[in-house]
Amino acid sequence: MSARWTTAVLDPQISGGWAVARGPDGFLVDDNGALFPRQWLKRQALDVLSEHGIGHFDGEPVFLLELRSAGEVAGCGWRGLRQFMLEGDFDTYKLLGYAAQIGTWAREHRFCGSCGQAMTQIHWERAMYCQHCDLRSYPRISPSMIVLVTRGDEILLARSPRFVTGVYSTLAGFAEPGESAEDCLVREVREEVAVEVKNIQYVGSQCWPFPHSMMLGFHAEYAGGEIVMQPDEIEDAQWFNVHALPPLPAGRSIARHLIDLYVARRLGLPEPVLPG
Numbered sequence: 001m002s003a004r005w006t007t008a009v010l011d012p013q014i015s016g017g018w019a020v021a022r023g024p025d026g027f028l029v030d031d032n033g034a035l036f037p038r039q040w041l042k043r044q045a046l047d048v049l050s051e052h053g054i055g056h057f058d059g060e061p062v063f064l065l066e067l068r069s070a071g072e073v074a075g076c077g078w079r080g081l082r083q084f085m086l087e088g089d090f091d092t093y094k095l096l097g098y099a100a101q102i103g104t105w106a107r108e109h110r111f112c113g114s115c116g117q118a119m120t121q122i123h124w125e126r127a128m129y130c131q132h133c134d135l136r137s138y139p140r141i142s143p144s145m146i147v148l149v150t151r152g153d154e155i156l157l158a159r160s161p162r163f164v165t166g167v168y169s170t171l172a173g174f175a176e177p178g179e180s181a182e183d184c185l186v187r188e189v190r191e192e193v194a195v196e197v198k199n200i201q202y203v204g205s206q207c208w209p210f211p212h213s214m215m216l217g218f219h220a221e222y223a224g225g226e227i228v229m230q231p232d233e234i235e236d237a238q239w240f241n242v243h244a245l246p247p248l249p250a251g252r253s254i255a256r257h258l259i260d261l262y263v264a265r266r267l268g269l270p271e272p273v274l275p276g
């Protein structure tokens, strides 16, 4: 949510408002962006799987058309969510990030995980419902810890084979059942680089809708061990001096914030603000 964007459960039976359409290649866009007058969008030949009332943008209701396939709409193209994260208006990115998470979840919860029958949307809360089991499924959020490990002027950064060429980032990983945030952080750092940490400090959090992570960001100090990289997951890991950093993650990511914050404190510069 943001100043311009707030989430809400809106009944698709009501008419009017804005709509976004999401297919396998991302969101439908034209020269004005991804928000279209809803009545106009619904007249286009789109292969709609489901429709969801997702919130208000500048006070106007917004709906998501989750598509089965990408169709052709004259004068329009498709743009992936990552592109919106990298550039442009952050409020629009927040709206689309939420839409993507709702679309993914609804698509993956069309059938009851317990009995296999079709589930239906309920309109007073964000849930899919199985009448047979009286079971509700809520949007999935996956807590993930992300941590900058530091040793004085040096920071520990690593590369996953999935990263853009040359980019190094902070360590991250998904929480497992039974773990606290701190347990998870200590385990992930151990698994990925075999290093021990101390003085764990929570910094802040960020929604990461790729596809449904909730990043909890921390700072931790090095406590011991030599870097041993986890096969397959970590392609390279090194200590970098704050004066000689490699290419870093995208400006709006919490990974970048954790790095920029520490570097700013180390160098006595103004502290950056985490994009919410």
Ligand SMILES: NC(=O)C1=CN([C@@H]2O[C@H](COP(=O)(O)OP(=O)(O)OC[C@H]3O[C@@H](n4cnc5c(N)ncnc54)[C@H](O)[C@@H]3O)[C@@H](O)[C@H]2O)C=CC1
Binding pocket: 142, 144, 146, 169, 170, 172, 173, 174, 175, 188, 206, 208, 210, 211, 213, 215, 233, 249, 253, 254, 255, 256
């Ligand atoms: N916003 C940011 O600045 C950053 C966000 N991230 C995100 O953090 C998350 C975790 O980072 P990774 O190092 O990739 O995780 P990780 O170190 O836990 O390993 C990834 C592996 O975990 C398994 N996995 C996938 N989804 C899972 C889930 N929901 N729960 C448990 N295990 C799962 C898969 O086997 C996957 O290959 C990812 O979503 C990643 O995109 C990572 C770095 C920076």
Ligand SMILES: [Mg+2]
Binding pocket: 171, 172, 173, 192, 233
């Ligand atoms: Mg990881």
Ligand SMILES: [Zn+2]
Binding pocket: 112, 113, 114, 115, 116, 117, 130, 131, 132, 133, 134, 135
């Ligand atoms: Zn059921």
